[in-house]
Amino acid sequence: MSxxxxxxxxxxxxxxxxxxxxVVSIGVEAAARALEMxxxxxxxxxxxxxxxxxxxxxxxxxxxxxxxxxxxxxxxTETVSSGGASSGLxxxxxxxxxxxxxxxxxxxxxxxxxxxxxxSDVMEAVLIDLDRRVMKYSGLTExxxxxxxxxxxxxxxxxxxxxxxALSVLDHENxxxxxxAMFRRAVSLEMAMSAPIVADPLTIxxxxxxxxxxxxxxxxxxxxxxxAGIDYVELFGYGVSRNRxxxxxxxxxxxxxxxxxxxSVALDMAGLDLSDIDxxxxxxxxxxxxxxxxxxLGVSPHGSGADDVSSGKFNKGNKPAVNLMGGLKxxxxxxxxxxxxxxxxxxxxxxxxGVKYVLVHMMSGFDDNVVVFVLGGGGHA
Amino acid sequence: MPEITEWRDRIWRxxxxxxxxxxxxxxxxxxxxxxxxRCGGETEEVELPRRGKLLxxxxxxxxxxxxxxxxxxxxxxIELSNGTRLFAMLTDIEPGEVRVGMExxxxxxxxxxxxxxxxxxxxxxFRPVVE
Numbered sequence: 001m002s003x004x005x006x007x008x009x010x011x012x013x014x015x016x017x018x019x020x021x022x023v024v025s026i027g028v029e030a031a032a033r034a035l036e037m038x039x040x041x042x043x044x045x046x047x048x049x050x051x052x053x054x055x056x057x058x059x060x061x062x063x064x065x066x067x068x069x070x071x072x073x074x075x076x077t078e079t080v081s082s083g084g085a086s087s088g089l090x091x092x093x094x095x096x097x098x099x100x101x102x103x104x105x106x107x108x109x110x111x112x113x114x115x116x117x118x119x120s121d122v123m124e125a126v127l128i129d130l131d132r133r134v135m136k137y138s139g140l141t142e143x144x145x146x147x148x149x150x151x152x153x154x155x156x157x158x159x160x161x162x163x164x165x166a167l168s169v170l171d172h173e174n175x176x177x178x179x180x181a182m183f184r185r186a187v188s189l190e191m192a193m194s195a196p197i198v199a200d201p202l203t204i205x206x207x208x209x210x211x212x213x214x215x216x217x218x219x220x221x222x223x224x225x226x227x228a229g230i231d232y233v234e235l236f237g238y239g240v241s242r243n244r245x246x247x248x249x250x251x252x253x254x255x256x257x258x259x260x261x262x263x264s265v266a267l268d269m270a271g272l273d274l275s276d277i278d279x280x281x282x283x284x285x286x287x288x289x290x291x292x293x294x295x296x297l298g299v300s301p302h303g304s305g306a307d308d309v310s311s312g313k314f315n316k317g318n319k320p321a322v323n324l325m326g327g328l329k330x331x332x333x334x335x336x337x338x339x340x341x342x343x344x345x346x347x348x349x350x351x352x353x354g355v356k357y358v359l360v361h362m363m364s365g366f367d368d369n370v371v372v373f374v375l376g377g378g379g380h381a
Numbered sequence: 382m383p384e385i386t387e388w389r390d391r392i393w394r395x396x397x398x399x400x401x402x403x404x405x406x407x408x409x410x411x412x413x414x415x416x417x418x419r420c421g422g423e424t425e426e427v428e429l430p431r432r433g434k435l436l437x438x439x440x441x442x443x444x445x446x447x448x449x450x451x452x453x454x455x456x457x458x459i460e461l462s463n464g465t466r467l468f469a470m471l472t473d474i475e476p477g478e479v480r481v482g483m484e485x486x487x488x489x490x491x492x493x494x495x496x497x498x499x500x501x502x503x504x505x506x507f508r509p510v511v512e
Contacts, residue, residue, distance in 0.1 A: 124445040132386070133411045137394055137492060137504045138468040139441060139448045140456045147439035148458050148468075155437070155481065200440035200476075244418065248458070248466045249409050 004222035006232035009038030010344035015182040015211040015332030023113035027066040030214035038218035044103020045076040047093040049086025049110040051336035083129035083364025087339025088371025109216035110337030131246035146286035147199035157303040166310035167290045168329045175326025182332030206287040213334025215341045233378040239265030243367040256296030256367040270374040281342040281360040401427040408465045431487035433461035447493040473508040484510040
Protein backbone atom coordinates (compact mmCIF):
# COMPACT_ATOMS: atom_id res chain seq x y z
CA MET A 1 0.00 0.00 0.00
CA SER A 2 1.16 3.50 -0.75
CA UNK A 3 0.59 4.72 2.79
CA UNK A 4 0.85 2.34 5.69
CA UNK A 5 -2.56 1.95 7.27
CA UNK A 6 -2.79 0.96 10.94
CA UNK A 7 -5.56 0.23 13.44
CA UNK A 8 -5.28 2.08 16.72
CA UNK A 9 -8.38 1.27 18.72
CA UNK A 10 -11.38 -1.00 18.85
CA UNK A 11 -14.66 -0.89 20.73
CA UNK A 12 -17.36 -3.53 20.93
CA UNK A 13 -20.54 -4.43 22.71
CA UNK A 14 -21.13 -8.11 23.37
CA UNK A 15 -23.31 -9.64 20.65
CA UNK A 16 -26.77 -10.36 21.98
CA UNK A 17 -30.20 -8.86 22.47
CA UNK A 18 -30.46 -5.25 23.64
CA UNK A 19 -34.15 -4.75 24.28
CA UNK A 20 -33.74 -1.36 25.93
CA UNK A 21 -31.27 0.17 23.49
CA UNK A 22 -31.62 1.23 19.89
CA VAL A 23 -29.18 0.78 17.04
CA VAL A 24 -27.68 4.26 17.46
CA SER A 25 -27.14 3.80 21.22
CA ILE A 26 -25.20 0.56 20.87
CA GLY A 27 -23.27 2.13 17.99
CA VAL A 28 -22.32 5.15 20.09
CA GLU A 29 -21.30 2.91 22.99
CA ALA A 30 -18.92 0.85 20.85
CA ALA A 31 -17.63 3.85 18.89
CA ALA A 32 -16.82 5.82 22.04
CA ARG A 33 -14.71 2.91 23.34
CA ALA A 34 -12.79 2.67 20.07
CA LEU A 35 -12.13 6.42 20.04
CA GLU A 36 -11.01 6.36 23.66
CA MET A 37 -8.52 3.56 23.01
CA UNK A 38 -7.20 5.58 20.06
CA UNK A 39 -6.68 8.65 22.28
CA UNK A 40 -9.83 10.48 21.07
CA UNK A 41 -8.39 11.84 17.82
CA UNK A 42 -10.31 14.18 15.54
CA UNK A 43 -11.73 12.02 12.73
CA UNK A 44 -12.26 13.08 9.13
CA UNK A 45 -14.78 10.35 8.33
CA UNK A 46 -17.27 7.99 9.90
CA UNK A 47 -18.13 4.94 7.80
CA UNK A 48 -20.65 2.49 9.18
CA UNK A 49 -21.72 -0.82 7.71
CA UNK A 50 -25.25 -1.99 8.38
CA UNK A 51 -27.07 -4.57 6.31
CA UNK A 52 -30.60 -4.30 7.65
CA UNK A 53 -31.13 -1.05 9.57
CA UNK A 54 -32.85 0.57 6.60
CA UNK A 55 -34.63 -2.53 5.30
CA UNK A 56 -36.21 -3.36 8.63
CA UNK A 57 -37.18 0.27 9.17
CA UNK A 58 -35.09 0.54 12.32
CA UNK A 59 -33.03 3.61 11.42
CA UNK A 60 -31.64 4.82 8.11
CA UNK A 61 -28.50 6.87 7.68
CA UNK A 62 -27.01 5.47 10.90
CA UNK A 63 -23.57 7.02 10.34
CA UNK A 64 -25.04 10.52 10.51
CA UNK A 65 -26.90 9.67 13.72
CA UNK A 66 -23.94 7.98 15.43
CA UNK A 67 -21.58 10.83 14.49
CA UNK A 68 -24.01 13.42 15.81
CA UNK A 69 -24.63 11.63 19.09
CA UNK A 70 -20.87 11.24 19.56
CA UNK A 71 -20.63 15.01 19.26
CA UNK A 72 -18.18 14.89 16.37
CA UNK A 73 -17.50 17.94 14.25
CA UNK A 74 -18.03 18.14 10.51
CA UNK A 75 -16.75 15.06 8.73
CA UNK A 76 -17.78 12.64 6.02
CA THR A 77 -20.48 10.29 7.30
CA GLU A 78 -21.56 7.37 5.18
CA THR A 79 -23.64 4.25 5.80
CA VAL A 80 -22.59 1.24 3.78
CA SER A 81 -24.81 -1.73 3.03
CA SER A 82 -23.71 -5.01 1.50
CA GLY A 83 -24.92 -7.80 3.76
CA GLY A 84 -22.05 -9.47 5.60
CA ALA A 85 -19.54 -7.47 3.56
CA SER A 86 -20.87 -4.14 4.89
CA SER A 87 -18.15 -3.80 7.54
CA GLY A 88 -15.41 -4.59 5.06
CA LEU A 89 -16.58 -1.94 2.63
CA UNK A 90 -16.86 0.61 5.45
CA UNK A 91 -13.21 -0.13 6.27
CA UNK A 92 -12.23 0.26 2.61
CA UNK A 93 -13.94 3.67 2.49
CA UNK A 94 -11.94 4.68 5.53
CA UNK A 95 -8.69 3.43 3.99
CA UNK A 96 -9.37 5.37 0.81
CA UNK A 97 -9.99 8.60 2.70
CA UNK A 98 -6.72 8.13 4.62
CA UNK A 99 -4.80 7.28 1.45
CA UNK A 100 -6.16 10.35 -0.33
CA UNK A 101 -4.68 12.45 2.45
CA UNK A 102 -8.05 14.01 3.22
CA UNK A 103 -8.13 12.65 6.77
CA UNK A 104 -5.56 11.68 9.41
CA UNK A 105 -7.96 9.49 11.36
CA UNK A 106 -11.22 7.74 10.44
CA UNK A 107 -13.78 5.91 12.51
CA UNK A 108 -15.19 2.78 10.87
CA UNK A 109 -17.84 0.57 12.32
CA UNK A 110 -20.67 -1.86 11.87
CA UNK A 111 -24.04 -1.84 13.60
CA UNK A 112 -27.02 -4.15 13.44
CA UNK A 113 -30.25 -4.40 15.41
CA UNK A 114 -31.90 -7.74 14.89
CA UNK A 115 -33.96 -8.19 18.05
CA UNK A 116 -36.38 -5.35 17.19
CA UNK A 117 -37.93 -7.48 14.44
CA UNK A 118 -39.73 -10.82 14.34
CA UNK A 119 -37.43 -13.71 13.30
CA SER A 120 -39.59 -14.46 10.24
CA ASP A 121 -39.33 -10.81 9.14
CA VAL A 122 -35.55 -10.87 9.61
CA MET A 123 -35.45 -14.05 7.54
CA GLU A 124 -37.34 -12.26 4.77
CA ALA A 125 -35.18 -9.13 5.03
CA VAL A 126 -31.87 -10.99 4.62
CA LEU A 127 -33.16 -12.42 1.35
CA ILE A 128 -33.14 -8.89 -0.10
CA ASP A 129 -29.33 -9.01 -0.11
CA LEU A 130 -29.37 -12.23 -2.13
CA ASP A 131 -31.39 -12.36 -5.40
CA ARG A 132 -34.88 -11.26 -4.46
CA ARG A 133 -36.60 -13.09 -7.33
CA VAL A 134 -34.72 -16.37 -6.92
CA MET A 135 -35.33 -16.59 -3.21
CA LYS A 136 -38.84 -15.16 -2.94
CA TYR A 137 -40.51 -17.18 -5.69
CA SER A 138 -38.94 -20.49 -4.66
CA GLY A 139 -39.49 -20.21 -0.90
CA LEU A 140 -35.75 -20.69 -0.43
CA THR A 141 -34.34 -19.18 2.74
CA GLU A 142 -30.70 -18.38 3.43
CA UNK A 143 -30.51 -21.50 5.63
CA UNK A 144 -32.36 -23.44 2.92
CA UNK A 145 -29.71 -22.51 0.39
CA UNK A 146 -26.97 -23.48 2.86
CA UNK A 147 -28.79 -26.79 3.35
CA UNK A 148 -28.77 -27.45 -0.39
CA UNK A 149 -25.03 -26.68 -0.52
CA UNK A 150 -24.48 -29.05 2.40
CA UNK A 151 -26.35 -31.88 0.68
CA UNK A 152 -24.48 -31.25 -2.59
CA UNK A 153 -21.18 -31.34 -0.67
CA UNK A 154 -22.05 -34.55 1.16
CA UNK A 155 -23.18 -36.25 -2.06
CA UNK A 156 -20.26 -35.05 -4.19
CA UNK A 157 -17.43 -35.89 -1.77
CA UNK A 158 -19.00 -38.73 0.21
CA UNK A 159 -18.45 -36.83 3.47
CA UNK A 160 -20.50 -37.42 6.62
CA UNK A 161 -22.58 -34.43 7.68
CA UNK A 162 -20.93 -34.66 11.13
CA UNK A 163 -17.66 -33.46 9.61
CA UNK A 164 -19.29 -30.28 8.30
CA UNK A 165 -20.95 -29.58 11.64
CA ALA A 166 -17.57 -30.07 13.34
CA LEU A 167 -16.83 -26.44 12.43
CA SER A 168 -19.66 -25.26 14.71
CA VAL A 169 -18.25 -27.37 17.53
CA LEU A 170 -14.81 -25.80 16.95
CA ASP A 171 -16.37 -22.31 17.05
CA HIS A 172 -18.07 -23.01 20.36
CA GLU A 173 -14.88 -24.44 21.85
CA ASN A 174 -13.01 -21.23 20.96
CA UNK A 175 -15.86 -18.84 21.76
CA UNK A 176 -15.58 -19.67 25.45
CA UNK A 177 -12.60 -17.29 25.58
CA UNK A 178 -14.26 -14.36 23.82
CA UNK A 179 -15.82 -11.88 26.27
CA UNK A 180 -17.89 -10.37 23.42
CA ALA A 181 -19.31 -13.69 22.19
CA MET A 182 -23.05 -14.31 22.22
CA PHE A 183 -22.54 -17.92 23.35
CA ARG A 184 -19.62 -18.77 25.61
CA ARG A 185 -20.03 -22.48 26.11
CA ALA A 186 -18.68 -25.58 24.43
CA VAL A 187 -21.09 -27.98 22.73
CA SER A 188 -20.68 -31.62 21.78
CA LEU A 189 -21.05 -32.90 18.23
CA GLU A 190 -23.91 -35.13 19.43
CA MET A 191 -25.76 -32.10 20.78
CA ALA A 192 -25.18 -30.17 17.56
CA MET A 193 -26.36 -33.04 15.36
CA SER A 194 -29.51 -33.80 17.33
CA ALA A 195 -30.71 -30.19 17.72
CA PRO A 196 -33.92 -28.98 16.04
CA ILE A 197 -33.84 -28.81 12.25
CA VAL A 198 -33.90 -25.40 10.54
CA ALA A 199 -33.68 -26.60 6.95
CA ASP A 200 -32.93 -30.29 6.42
CA PRO A 201 -30.14 -31.39 6.94
CA LEU A 202 -29.11 -28.30 8.94
CA THR A 203 -29.84 -28.02 12.65
CA ILE A 204 -29.75 -24.78 14.62
CA UNK A 205 -26.07 -25.55 15.30
CA UNK A 206 -25.22 -25.30 11.60
CA UNK A 207 -26.65 -21.78 11.46
CA UNK A 208 -24.86 -18.82 13.02
CA UNK A 209 -27.31 -16.93 15.23
CA UNK A 210 -28.21 -13.37 14.32
CA UNK A 211 -27.73 -10.89 17.13
CA UNK A 212 -27.61 -7.18 17.91
CA UNK A 213 -24.12 -5.81 17.70
CA UNK A 214 -21.86 -2.81 17.23
CA UNK A 215 -18.13 -2.87 16.59
CA UNK A 216 -15.80 0.00 15.69
CA UNK A 217 -12.14 0.55 14.96
CA UNK A 218 -10.11 3.70 14.43
CA UNK A 219 -7.77 3.77 11.46
CA UNK A 220 -4.84 6.06 10.80
CA UNK A 221 -1.45 5.93 9.13
CA UNK A 222 1.61 4.44 10.77
CA UNK A 223 3.33 7.84 10.80
CA UNK A 224 0.44 9.44 12.67
CA UNK A 225 0.25 6.61 15.19
CA UNK A 226 3.96 6.84 15.94
CA UNK A 227 3.72 10.63 16.15
CA ALA A 228 0.82 10.34 18.61
CA GLY A 229 2.55 7.63 20.62
CA ILE A 230 -0.27 5.07 20.46
CA ASP A 231 -0.18 1.28 20.01
CA TYR A 232 -1.14 0.03 16.57
CA VAL A 233 -1.76 -3.08 14.50
CA GLU A 234 -0.82 -2.98 10.84
CA LEU A 235 -3.14 -3.56 7.91
CA PHE A 236 -0.85 -5.17 5.36
CA GLY A 237 -3.28 -5.89 2.58
CA TYR A 238 -6.84 -6.14 1.40
CA GLY A 239 -8.71 -7.71 -1.49
CA VAL A 240 -12.24 -7.52 -2.84
CA SER A 241 -14.05 -9.79 -5.26
CA ARG A 242 -17.54 -10.81 -6.38
CA ASN A 243 -18.97 -14.12 -7.47
CA ARG A 244 -21.85 -14.55 -9.94
CA UNK A 245 -25.32 -13.77 -8.61
CA UNK A 246 -27.88 -15.29 -8.51
CA UNK A 247 -26.05 -18.36 -7.26
CA UNK A 248 -27.84 -20.72 -9.65
CA UNK A 249 -26.06 -18.95 -12.55
CA UNK A 250 -22.80 -20.47 -11.25
CA UNK A 251 -21.31 -23.62 -12.76
CA UNK A 252 -20.23 -24.93 -9.37
CA UNK A 253 -22.11 -23.89 -6.23
CA UNK A 254 -19.37 -25.44 -4.09
CA UNK A 255 -16.53 -23.27 -5.36
CA UNK A 256 -16.06 -19.96 -3.53
CA UNK A 257 -14.08 -18.29 -6.32
CA UNK A 258 -14.49 -14.73 -5.04
CA UNK A 259 -13.02 -15.80 -1.70
CA UNK A 260 -10.00 -17.23 -3.58
CA UNK A 261 -9.47 -14.08 -5.63
CA UNK A 262 -9.93 -11.64 -2.74
CA UNK A 263 -7.50 -13.59 -0.54
CA SER A 264 -4.91 -13.84 -3.26
CA VAL A 265 -5.05 -10.06 -3.92
CA ALA A 266 -4.81 -9.30 -0.18
CA LEU A 267 -1.86 -11.65 0.33
CA ASP A 268 -0.05 -10.25 -2.71
CA MET A 269 -0.49 -6.72 -1.40
CA ALA A 270 0.85 -7.86 1.97
CA GLY A 271 3.77 -9.65 0.33
CA LEU A 272 2.86 -12.84 2.19
CA ASP A 273 2.00 -16.44 1.34
CA LEU A 274 -0.98 -18.29 2.73
CA SER A 275 1.51 -20.45 4.66
CA ASP A 276 2.64 -17.36 6.59
CA ILE A 277 -0.83 -16.84 8.08
CA ASP A 278 -1.13 -17.96 11.71
CA UNK A 279 -4.83 -17.49 12.19
CA UNK A 280 -7.92 -17.26 9.97
CA UNK A 281 -11.11 -15.41 10.82
CA UNK A 282 -13.59 -16.92 8.38
CA UNK A 283 -17.18 -15.84 7.75
CA UNK A 284 -18.97 -19.06 8.67
CA UNK A 285 -22.55 -17.83 8.52
CA UNK A 286 -23.32 -21.55 8.22
CA UNK A 287 -21.10 -24.56 8.89
CA UNK A 288 -21.00 -25.28 5.14
CA UNK A 289 -20.09 -21.71 4.13
CA UNK A 290 -17.19 -21.89 6.60
CA UNK A 291 -15.99 -25.16 5.09
CA UNK A 292 -16.29 -23.76 1.55
CA UNK A 293 -14.47 -20.59 2.65
CA UNK A 294 -11.54 -22.72 3.93
CA UNK A 295 -11.42 -24.45 0.56
CA UNK A 296 -11.75 -21.14 -1.30
CA LEU A 297 -8.93 -19.62 0.74
CA GLY A 298 -6.82 -22.63 -0.19
CA VAL A 299 -5.97 -24.03 3.25
CA SER A 300 -7.88 -27.20 2.32
CA PRO A 301 -8.23 -28.73 -1.16
CA HIS A 302 -11.78 -28.92 -2.57
CA GLY A 303 -13.64 -31.69 -0.79
CA SER A 304 -11.21 -31.85 2.14
CA GLY A 305 -12.32 -28.86 4.24
CA ALA A 306 -14.78 -30.77 6.41
CA ASP A 307 -12.30 -33.64 6.89
CA ASP A 308 -9.59 -31.18 7.92
CA VAL A 309 -11.84 -29.38 10.41
CA SER A 310 -13.06 -32.58 11.99
CA SER A 311 -9.56 -34.06 12.26
CA GLY A 312 -8.49 -31.03 14.33
CA LYS A 313 -6.15 -29.53 11.75
CA PHE A 314 -7.40 -25.99 12.50
CA ASN A 315 -7.68 -26.24 16.27
CA LYS A 316 -5.98 -23.81 18.61
CA GLY A 317 -2.22 -24.31 18.61
CA ASN A 318 -2.08 -25.28 14.94
CA LYS A 319 -1.14 -23.12 11.99
CA PRO A 320 -3.41 -21.81 10.73
CA ALA A 321 -5.83 -21.85 13.64
CA VAL A 322 -9.40 -21.04 12.59
CA ASN A 323 -11.86 -18.74 14.35
CA LEU A 324 -9.90 -18.48 17.60
CA MET A 325 -12.54 -16.07 18.94
CA GLY A 326 -15.51 -18.31 18.22
CA GLY A 327 -16.44 -17.50 14.63
CA LEU A 328 -19.95 -16.54 13.65
CA LYS A 329 -21.52 -19.53 15.36
CA UNK A 330 -20.38 -18.71 18.91
CA UNK A 331 -19.68 -14.97 18.73
CA UNK A 332 -22.93 -14.45 16.86
CA UNK A 333 -23.72 -12.84 13.51
CA UNK A 334 -24.80 -9.19 13.67
CA UNK A 335 -24.66 -9.29 9.86
CA UNK A 336 -23.39 -5.84 8.80
CA UNK A 337 -21.31 -5.51 11.99
CA UNK A 338 -19.82 -9.01 11.93
CA UNK A 339 -16.80 -8.06 9.83
CA UNK A 340 -15.77 -5.44 12.37
CA UNK A 341 -16.03 -7.99 15.18
CA UNK A 342 -13.71 -10.20 13.12
CA UNK A 343 -11.25 -7.34 12.62
CA UNK A 344 -11.42 -6.24 16.28
CA UNK A 345 -10.83 -9.83 17.38
CA UNK A 346 -7.86 -9.99 15.03
CA UNK A 347 -6.47 -6.91 16.81
CA UNK A 348 -6.94 -8.66 20.18
CA UNK A 349 -5.18 -11.79 18.90
CA UNK A 350 -2.25 -9.75 17.60
CA UNK A 351 -1.97 -7.38 20.58
CA UNK A 352 -2.87 -9.61 23.49
CA UNK A 353 -2.05 -13.15 22.37
CA GLY A 354 0.93 -12.40 20.17
CA VAL A 355 -0.43 -13.91 16.96
CA LYS A 356 1.72 -12.61 14.12
CA TYR A 357 -0.46 -12.67 10.99
CA VAL A 358 -4.26 -12.89 10.83
CA LEU A 359 -6.32 -13.17 7.65
CA VAL A 360 -9.91 -11.93 7.98
CA HIS A 361 -12.54 -13.09 5.49
CA MET A 362 -16.04 -11.63 5.26
CA MET A 363 -18.77 -11.85 2.67
CA SER A 364 -22.35 -11.13 1.81
CA GLY A 365 -24.52 -14.11 0.95
CA PHE A 366 -22.70 -17.13 -0.43
CA ASP A 367 -19.38 -15.78 -1.70
CA ASP A 368 -21.43 -13.00 -3.36
CA ASN A 369 -19.33 -9.99 -2.31
CA VAL A 370 -16.11 -10.80 -0.48
CA VAL A 371 -13.62 -8.63 1.41
CA VAL A 372 -10.37 -10.03 2.84
CA PHE A 373 -7.87 -8.25 5.10
CA VAL A 374 -4.40 -9.27 6.24
CA LEU A 375 -3.43 -7.83 9.61
CA GLY A 376 -0.42 -8.27 11.81
CA GLY A 377 2.78 -6.83 13.13
CA GLY A 378 2.10 -3.73 15.07
CA GLY A 379 4.09 -1.87 17.56
CA HIS A 380 4.33 0.17 20.64
CA ALA A 381 5.16 3.79 20.42
CA MET B 382 -43.11 -5.18 0.79
CA PRO B 383 -44.18 -3.67 -2.56
CA GLU B 384 -46.53 -6.05 -4.34
CA ILE B 385 -45.98 -4.27 -7.65
CA THR B 386 -42.77 -6.32 -8.03
CA GLU B 387 -44.75 -9.57 -8.13
CA TRP B 388 -47.03 -8.11 -10.79
CA ARG B 389 -44.07 -6.93 -12.89
CA ASP B 390 -42.45 -10.38 -12.72
CA ARG B 391 -45.65 -12.29 -13.49
CA ILE B 392 -45.15 -13.23 -17.17
CA TRP B 393 -41.72 -14.85 -16.87
CA ARG B 394 -42.74 -16.44 -13.57
CA UNK B 395 -45.92 -18.02 -15.01
CA UNK B 396 -44.39 -19.15 -18.31
CA UNK B 397 -40.91 -20.16 -17.07
CA UNK B 398 -39.16 -17.66 -19.33
CA UNK B 399 -35.39 -17.39 -19.12
CA UNK B 400 -32.57 -15.70 -21.02
CA UNK B 401 -30.69 -17.38 -23.89
CA UNK B 402 -27.42 -16.21 -25.40
CA UNK B 403 -27.64 -15.91 -29.20
CA UNK B 404 -23.92 -16.71 -29.52
CA UNK B 405 -23.03 -19.49 -27.08
CA UNK B 406 -26.54 -20.78 -26.34
CA UNK B 407 -26.22 -20.52 -22.55
CA UNK B 408 -29.57 -20.20 -20.79
CA UNK B 409 -30.32 -18.82 -17.35
CA UNK B 410 -33.28 -18.30 -15.09
CA UNK B 411 -34.67 -15.95 -13.90
CA UNK B 412 -34.20 -13.88 -17.06
CA UNK B 413 -32.10 -10.76 -17.10
CA UNK B 414 -31.25 -8.01 -19.53
CA UNK B 415 -27.80 -7.30 -20.82
CA UNK B 416 -25.00 -9.33 -22.34
CA UNK B 417 -24.32 -13.01 -21.73
CA UNK B 418 -22.11 -13.35 -18.68
CA ARG B 419 -20.26 -16.29 -20.22
CA CYS B 420 -19.30 -14.91 -23.65
CA GLY B 421 -20.57 -11.32 -23.80
CA GLY B 422 -23.02 -12.18 -26.61
CA GLU B 423 -26.46 -10.68 -27.26
CA THR B 424 -29.31 -12.39 -25.43
CA GLU B 425 -33.04 -12.99 -25.93
CA GLU B 426 -35.92 -14.26 -23.83
CA VAL B 427 -36.97 -17.88 -24.36
CA GLU B 428 -39.49 -20.24 -22.80
CA LEU B 429 -37.55 -22.93 -20.98
CA PRO B 430 -38.31 -26.67 -21.10
CA ARG B 431 -40.72 -27.67 -18.35
CA ARG B 432 -39.04 -31.00 -17.54
CA GLY B 433 -35.90 -31.58 -15.52
CA LYS B 434 -34.25 -33.60 -12.80
CA LEU B 435 -33.56 -32.95 -9.14
CA LEU B 436 -29.90 -32.15 -8.32
CA UNK B 437 -30.42 -31.51 -4.61
CA UNK B 438 -33.03 -30.25 -2.16
CA UNK B 439 -33.85 -29.08 1.33
CA UNK B 440 -36.88 -29.22 3.56
CA UNK B 441 -37.49 -25.78 5.03
CA UNK B 442 -38.84 -25.80 8.59
CA UNK B 443 -38.15 -22.18 9.57
CA UNK B 444 -40.01 -20.21 6.92
CA UNK B 445 -40.15 -16.49 6.13
CA UNK B 446 -43.44 -14.72 6.84
CA UNK B 447 -45.01 -15.16 3.39
CA UNK B 448 -44.41 -18.92 3.39
CA UNK B 449 -45.24 -19.69 7.00
CA UNK B 450 -48.49 -21.36 5.93
CA UNK B 451 -46.57 -23.89 3.79
CA UNK B 452 -43.89 -24.95 6.29
CA UNK B 453 -42.37 -27.49 6.23
CA UNK B 454 -41.92 -27.41 2.46
CA UNK B 455 -39.41 -28.79 -0.02
CA UNK B 456 -37.24 -26.59 -2.24
CA UNK B 457 -35.37 -28.29 -5.07
CA UNK B 458 -32.22 -27.39 -7.00
CA ILE B 459 -33.31 -28.49 -10.45
CA GLU B 460 -31.59 -28.94 -13.81
CA LEU B 461 -33.96 -28.53 -16.75
CA SER B 462 -33.57 -30.79 -19.79
CA ASN B 463 -31.55 -28.07 -21.60
CA GLY B 464 -29.12 -27.66 -18.67
CA THR B 465 -30.62 -24.53 -17.05
CA ARG B 466 -30.42 -24.70 -13.27
CA LEU B 467 -32.95 -23.12 -10.92
CA PHE B 468 -34.54 -23.33 -7.50
CA ALA B 469 -38.24 -24.07 -7.12
CA MET B 470 -40.62 -25.50 -4.60
CA LEU B 471 -41.64 -29.14 -5.05
CA THR B 472 -45.30 -30.07 -4.84
CA ASP B 473 -47.50 -33.20 -4.93
CA ILE B 474 -44.79 -35.08 -3.03
CA GLU B 475 -44.02 -35.90 0.60
CA PRO B 476 -40.55 -35.26 2.10
CA GLY B 477 -39.84 -39.00 2.46
CA GLU B 478 -40.43 -39.58 -1.28
CA VAL B 479 -37.85 -37.08 -2.54
CA ARG B 480 -34.85 -38.63 -4.33
CA VAL B 481 -31.90 -36.83 -5.93
CA GLY B 482 -32.03 -37.54 -9.68
CA MET B 483 -35.81 -37.88 -9.89
CA GLU B 484 -37.66 -36.56 -12.95
CA UNK B 485 -39.76 -33.44 -12.39
CA UNK B 486 -42.14 -31.22 -14.39
CA UNK B 487 -43.29 -27.64 -13.96
CA UNK B 488 -46.81 -26.79 -12.89
CA UNK B 489 -48.46 -23.45 -12.09
CA UNK B 490 -49.43 -23.12 -8.43
CA UNK B 491 -50.29 -20.57 -5.78
CA UNK B 492 -47.15 -19.38 -3.97
CA UNK B 493 -48.49 -17.06 -1.27
CA UNK B 494 -51.18 -14.49 -0.53
CA UNK B 495 -50.76 -11.00 0.86
CA UNK B 496 -52.90 -10.76 3.99
CA UNK B 497 -54.00 -7.15 3.76
CA UNK B 498 -54.78 -6.92 0.06
CA UNK B 499 -55.68 -10.55 -0.58
CA UNK B 500 -53.36 -10.46 -3.60
CA UNK B 501 -52.61 -14.06 -4.60
CA UNK B 502 -49.18 -14.66 -6.12
CA UNK B 503 -48.85 -17.62 -8.52
CA UNK B 504 -45.69 -19.19 -9.83
CA UNK B 505 -44.08 -22.39 -11.03
CA UNK B 506 -43.54 -25.35 -8.74
CA PHE B 507 -42.24 -28.76 -9.81
CA ARG B 508 -43.93 -32.13 -9.29
CA PRO B 509 -42.77 -35.69 -9.93
CA VAL B 510 -43.30 -36.97 -13.48
CA VAL B 511 -45.82 -39.80 -13.50
CA GLU B 512 -45.24 -41.92 -16.62
